[in-house]
Amino acid sequence: MSRLPNLPPPVLLLINSRPAGQRHLFFPQPPPSASLFQLQSPDSQNPPPTMASSAAGNNGLPTYTAPSAPAWPSYKPPPPKHNPRRRRCLCACLLVTLAVLLALAITLLVLFLTVLKVRDPTTRLVSTRLAGVAPRLTFPAISLQLNVTLLLTVAVHNPNPASFTYDSGGHTDLTYRGAHVGDAEIDPGRIPSKGDGEVKLALTVQADRLAEDLAQLVADVESGSVAMEASTRIPGRVTILGLFKRHAVAYSDCSFVFGIAEMRVRSQQCHDRTKL
Known part of the structure; x- marks a missing residue:
């Protein structure tokens, strides 16, 4: 191991090169051999502060020159990192949501086309009863009307x-051989889902209009039966599953044969339909 050379101690020399009161301090430089053992500062661009002579008027005192502060670099945030796992989770959630909505739409469509599809009701005339006869005489042209x-x-x-469910507004028209001979108003009511109900109405027959074709009426009465047609229209609304309500109109066109002796319907044939 080599031995360090003996370096002479630093000597402070005072040089009187100027008149009294104006003196400078000098530090002697180390010998060249000492540069081998000097530690190099990493910041070689910023030299240590030096002692400089003051300008005239500073009473001949030494001044200290501070080194300039290093410029701090501007901070730039790093670019956001894309997490592939998070992106896959978002895509999976979106696909699952779309699949659920599509399945729900298909289910509702199938229900409305099959289970919830509106079917035509069926009607049947159960009973007929004579409630009364009301003759009426009109003037000045004397005519007898019989209802x-x-x-x-x-x-x-x-x-x-x-x-x-149907409110007021239902109406029935009665025709005999193409001529309007009577009508009836239908009272409000309700028919349950997948169930049966009864509609009662008072039909007023204008006998004088029946007598317009008197020869044919007499022939029908002598045969014991009279053929007629009845057309019924009932506006209302349907309630699906207790939630959805839609307006609907029920139509019924019936042809029936009325027996004179027993005062009841002998035969009938009806065509029913519903319009939403």
Whole structure:
């Protein structure tokens, strides 16, 4: 191991190169051999502070020159890192949500096309009863009008999973051989879902209009039966699953044969339909 050379101690020399009161301090430089053992500062661009002579008027005192502060670099945040796992989770959640919504839409469509599809009800005239006869005489042209009131009971079967509620506004027209001979108003009511109900109405027959074709009427009465047609329109609303309500109109066109002796319907044929 080599031995360090003996370095002479630093000597402070005072040089009187100027008049009294103006003196400078000098530090002697170490010999060249000492540079081998000097530690190099990493910041070689910032030299240590030096002692400089003051300008005239500073009383000849030494001044200290501070080194300039290093410029701090501007901070730039790192770019956001994309997490592939998070992106996969978001894509999976989006696909699951779309699949659930699509399945729900298909389920509702199938229900409305099959289970919740509106089917036509069926009607059947159950009973007919004579309620009264009301003759009326008019002036100055003397004419005798005869109104016959019949109480009819119509059975209605509702095959739909939705109840049908009808308010006032239902009407029935009675025709005989193409001529309007009577009508009836239908009272409000309700027919349950997949159930049966009865519609009662008072049908007023204008006998004087029946007598317009007197020869044909007499022939029908002598045969013991009279053929007629009845057209019924009932506006209302259907309630599906107790939540969804839609307006609907029930139509019924019936052809029936009325027996004179027994005062009841002998045969009938009806065509029913529902319009939403």
